[in-house]
Amino acid sequence: RYEPLLSEKSSETVSTEDGPLPDDLTRDSLTLPDVSEPELARHYTRLSQTNYGVESGPFPLGSCTMKYNPSFTEDLAASPDAAVHPDQPTETTQGTLELLYRLQDYLGRIGGMDAVSLQPPAGAAGEFAGILVAKAYHEHNGEDRSEVLIPESAHGTNFASAAMAGYDVVSLAGDDDGRVDLDALEAAVGEETAALMLTNPNTLGLFERDIEAIAEIVHDAGGLLYYDGANLNALLGRARPGDMGFDVMHYNVHKTFATPHGGGGPGAGPIGVTDELAPFLPAPRVAESGGGYEYVDPDRSMGKVHGFYGNWPVLLKAYAYIARLGDAGLADASAKAVLNANYLAEQIDYEIPFGPFHHEFVASAGEQDAADVAKRMLDYGVHPPTTKWPEIVPEALMTEPTEAESRRTLDQLAAAFDAVAGESDETLASAPESTAARRIDQVRAAREPRLSWQSLDE
Amino acid sequence: RYEPLLSEKSSETVSTEDGPLPDDLTRDSLTLPDVSEPELARHYTRLSQTNYGVESGPFPLGSCTMKYNPSFTEDLAASPDAAVHPDQPTETTQGTLELLYRLQDYLGRIGGMDAVSLQPPAGAAGEFAGILVAKAYHEHNGEDRSEVLIPESAHGTNFASAAMAGYDVVSLAGDDDGRVDLDALEAAVGEETAALMLTNPNTLGLFERDIEAIAEIVHDAGGLLYYDGANLNALLGRARPGDMGFDVMHYNVHKTFATPHGGGGPGAGPIGVTDELAPFLPAPRVAESGGGYEYVDPDRSMGKVHGFYGNWPVLLKAYAYIARLGDAGLADASAKAVLNANYLAEQIDYEIPFGPFHHEFVASAGEQDAADVAKRMLDYGVHPPTTKWPEIVPEALMTEPTEAESRRTLDQLAAAFDAVAGESDETLASAPESTAARRIDQVRAAREPRLSWQSLDE
């Protein structure tokens, strides 16, 4: 089932001479694949057949929330009315602005935040924007704080985003129960503390029960509390970051609001803030004005994190999802996500050291290599969990079935887990055997990088 | 990779009591599968993965013309402007009527016909309608002719359609070269002859070189000449049925004009006729009138073959295809279809007894069983040709690659043919071995019919 590269099918070199430009302004020629539409259709159809999506089967990737992506939101995003140029005057794009305004409003209500910016084009961009908001706030207050505190078990993006914003990162060890260690926090916090970034429930699926105490400690030191929205799917309608004391947060719309992951993107990472931080949000935001909508630049905006207004089609899909589900649907989505995680955990043999967890749990592969367990699970026709992270659980199998799975599918997943749990290291090491590609030599791929078809000839 | 039936996943019985109707007008309950949208999406995604389409690989089904179906025509068919109720007043559906009018016109030019009806919803319906037009014509002329002549090698629908119209079918043996035997025709034709139905090129891919003599013989006897448009894809821009002396014809838009086969349908089978037969066409037709369009019933219409106006979305796609290709594209499609058939024939080992052929050829599997050859070809990842028909070629492999295939794909196809040609009967009999289902016991399926999931419990 090997599908040749486009370049291996047919390639053509076209001269750019005799065109409308003088030769010294043009390239000499262009060489690219040259295939007909029927060949193109087969090429990508076949490629798709070796790719696994949410509609292919269960996809219990912890922290990634691979929930079902409703088809109707794609239709709406493809609507000609949604195809607007960003420089069109706002009086002619009232529909677009109204939708963005409504989404700002809905997200604010869902997160318990006073003001929302939709500009960040992904979760990490939301972190970067949110931290820059915090930085602008501190600077406006004449404070030059240099550190961002981040629990050891947090998403890697937290660390990278804080660093990109120019902060020193202080990593916080957790307590024995897998949560923030208040003593360690007290010890780390201080006048250099710009913010603490926290996911809640955390990456073990545990709710940070001491969140109010945490907020108090950080706030007392003059720091801000940043909420990483990656796990918001656990809490919809049950708890809101704003009510817990968070000052800034980002939403991962492809995790919480069912926009498709697209093989890695696009996402969108709106941020929400308290009133106090609203003047520092990215420019512009949508405001209501005399029955219509307009863009306004926040007074002390931190600037921009996207050349235009962010990932509009993704935001549109997220709005449609929220408008479809409403209060009852959103709360039910979280309830079923948590029920599914707990039910699945109940069925599998691997040990789960921490709990009570919510929408995801982290099992330990014990003596087995978690990465090998994942490869072997592919042979059972299911997607494996996230592996080897967070490191607090040895050989972690970070599992999040989402609300979309039926009991029947959860039972199948459990059967796959348990079958692999009983297999030998040799079997695991040689897995997968039933996939389009067998185990791939990643070490060599990195040692001898070949990143284009041009490099294959070398 | 077995995918359970919907009914095996989840089933629910719903009572219809307490509804808006008295109980004596309603059923008691309804039992149907009850699955969520994510489960539904996976069900049909998985089913699709066991199905082979034109974008899966080569599809050289002789006589079926599995050409590439351009994606953009689907978008046009899904346009909200195309979603019109058939009873809307015609002054409000001028767009729909204009498109139908233009298609009537284009098809007339392509077939060399004076008048076209778009009503028949498939090729066989076109045959039925065309023969009824002929019948109405004869009856109008006070003639009560009882027979339709059909070459032995014709499509089965020709026989069935003539019979459905109340005609006796007279089957004509072919000559040694695989064409109409003029002597046999002379012998068969007479005052009972209502029509001769003919495909040209015929099912062996051969052009009926004596078509003018054939027309003369039939016309001299007072009969009409009917053109089965199944093989029109061979002739676009090179020859037209109307110019050959045909009086009535049908077009298979899913063969010639690239509308998708849809796993068996829908198709559309417009018919074209000479001026003489135009008054007998199905009612209504679209006519131009004062810059607009209207429906008119032909004076002596044979009636209707579809409750409304035929398969509108299919007609729309066919129009879009013709409008895209234009003269040059249509002629090139035929040229490349014929080139591909001849090139492929050149590469394969199986004997091809008749020629020169056009867009398709019929090879003989010789000592092998053609049906087994087909099953074995599946193991090579290609779709096999049509088999065991026409019967004039022993163990026929009726092969039509269409214009869509590249030389590279034709070489792959030839390799599959040739590999199978060298294999043993045992290997062939146990094929396929690499498909989602192995060889299926059709005899038992027919002997013990189980046609619903309800029957599986019995």
Place this chain on the structure above:
Amino acid sequence: MSEDDARGTPYAPHTAATTAAMLDAVGVDSEAALFDIPESVAFDSDFDIPERSERETRSHVEGILGRNDDLTAFLGRGHYDHYVPSIVDDLAGRSEFLTSYTQYQPEIAQGFLQALFEYQSMLVELTGLGVANCSMYDAATALGEAATLSQRLRSVSGDRILVPDLLRAGKRAVLDNYAAGPGLTVETYPTTDGNVDLDALRGALGDDVAMVYAENPTVRGTIEEGLAAVGDAADAHDALFCLGTDPVAMALLETPASVGADVVVGDASSLGTGTAYGFGLGLFVTREAYLRQVPGRLVGAAEDDSGRRAYTLTLQTREQHIRRERATSNICTNQAWVALRAAMHAAWLGPDGLVDLAESCVTRARDLAARIDEISGVRAPVHDRHHFREFVAHTDQPAEAIRADLAEEGYAVHAVGDHEIQICATETTERAVDDFVDTLAEVAR
């Protein structure tokens, strides 16, 4: 592929060089040399059809379609608009389904076969009868096929087909053509207040009747109240009882089996397709006893060599490609993909959703009729019956004038009598109902 560069079909991959090489391999020096067409019938002119880029073609066709007026259609009478969920387009549009062929190689067509098997099964549940085929063209041709079926059954004699006097003209015209071949004549029986006039039907019946046809709901939207008696009356004369209906109606109304129907026909495109200018999906369901005489394709469960369940087209000896002029029908290409869509839509709704939808067809028609009845100059419904989706209203003004005035205002209704309009209400026109009622009140006075 480029716009300025078209030299032939964009859907063939041949470069000039490949074409030359292939001609070489074949041993000819031009494409023309491959055509064995006598000079005297060769076409050496043009169709005069311009070629266009994909973008230009879209723009051209969209321009034409844009000339349709944007009406809100309260129209029914055999073609109904129900909301089709996006997922149907998404899944049915997958090329493995859309571009596949009839399942003559079942080993690589299991997916479509299973989907059609499920479609058949849902119709079996909805009708209570044993055998559903996997589609005819539309309701009219399915009715025609039912008539010819009656002629192939040894248990049935006679050459008269009885249909209601209100039968839609297009359906009747198709039936006439199907009936003529085997020498059947079609006659009407009277209706009373929209429904079968049972006494009159009994009077028209005789042993020379091969089939009695009735519809539920009727073309005027009324729900029949004595279908079992119609079935009994037909049965008493060894005539088939053929019932016309649709899958949404069947989800709520008496099952065809329970009223003695021998054949059920109708249009199932009310699921999965929406308004498409009469584009249909002929459903055809009958008793198991008539299995060998069923027209069209049938999917059956089977086993493969490894003993696992598989699906296949079956009983093909009934069909034209094998039995030729002795086939049960000439149908070959059918509406398989439309059936796939209908099955998807039904599965999406589930039994709850389907029953809810059917109930809303009753309540929407009832509620709209009640509102319209308040309008001065209009009386609705004309028929003192329960209704499904649609109803007839009496107008003091000429119906044709009302229809035309409404069209001016952007609404379409049927004019079905000198002073009778017919109105259909489904969820897709929900948002327009208030304005429609106001507009009707204005034009009707």
Place this chain on the structure above:
Amino acid sequence: MSEDDARGTPYAPHTAATTAAMLDAVGVDSEAALFDIPESVAFDSDFDIPERSERETRSHVEGILGRNDDLTAFLGRGHYDHYVPSIVDDLAGRSEFLTSYTQYQPEIAQGFLQALFEYQSMLVELTGLGVANCSMYDAATALGEAATLSQRLRSVSGDRILVPDLLRAGKRAVLDNYAAGPGLTVETYPTTDGNVDLDALRGALGDDVAMVYAENPTVRGTIEEGLAAVGDAADAHDALFCLGTDPVAMALLETPASVGADVVVGDASSLGTGTAYGFGLGLFVTREAYLRQVPGRLVGAAEDDSGRRAYTLTLQTREQHIRRERATSNICTNQAWVALRAAMHAAWLGPDGLVDLAESCVTRARDLAARIDEISGVRAPVHDRHHFREFVAHTDQPAEAIRADLAEEGYAVHAVGDHEIQICATETTERAVDDFVDTLAEVAR
């Protein structure tokens, strides 16, 4: 699934009975019992967001979007509308692509990996440079990443970034934020008649410059004529030369490699996406020497256990999920699916089609400028340069008034100066050009 029957998310399969059984299996008696949330932070109110059926939601959202005016936009300046063939939607919309995750399990993600590898390869051909990543968010963030890259290279020192004075404000604002972290300052250099003022740039350069940024075509649509000299000037001070462009322009203009570019950034969503309110696809291509410092994901060719070629994400130790605060960037979710679409579109066009499209960008702008230059009260193009897609026109009337008057008439242009409007012409506005010119002639006099 039914409209009247919503009780929660339609995208979870649980019936009440299953939920109960599952709670039972877990050993709790309610869903609430599964939540470990302190009372004091529990949310016990409502969002006050109504639930809607799919049909109602579509209607609701379409209603909102319908409030956008139907303008013909002659707009560019970084976001361009080229015709995207249907097949791109069809293929990219396949759920195996659209709903898949980042390819951390390459064995079941070969299709997407190969497509991204092909995307990278096409960019390598277009730029002439060795390493393309498989996407950033947009042109602005790609430029920001280029700036931070300059700080990670040992061969580069300095903390000043030079950008043209005409740089779009939004891009500049993003760059400022990316630059601030590593302590870079962004400064502008002057342009002359739209293009780089080489002498002025040379004057601004010094060994404290880390990167020089230029665009080709420029934001005003002019084509640079001396980029190799810009590259040389930057090189003389060991500064990176970063070039902003897009894949359509690169098909025709001098290759970035040939003018000495070290990094190429820009927006590739001009292929595959069309107008989408600034939705972008950041392209990022650089020299092989900088490979280990590249931000974002990279797909590489590899072998699997059976020795066959396979593809995988590679060099992941550069990335945040492994290297955390020492990563080359924080980017995680990128624009992979948009890159897939761009690659499909490029493959559909082929080299012929892509060069044709690029040439039409030159001729359409030139021809439209010439026609507009005929209009009384307008002079075009303002810059005495070759143009790509767009150009600036001088208007005797205030530009803002012209812009507003055109908007009234259904046309959008940029007002870029007191008496300067900017106009972009691609194939998608072809049919509107005549009317647009007439309208401009009316409002401009």
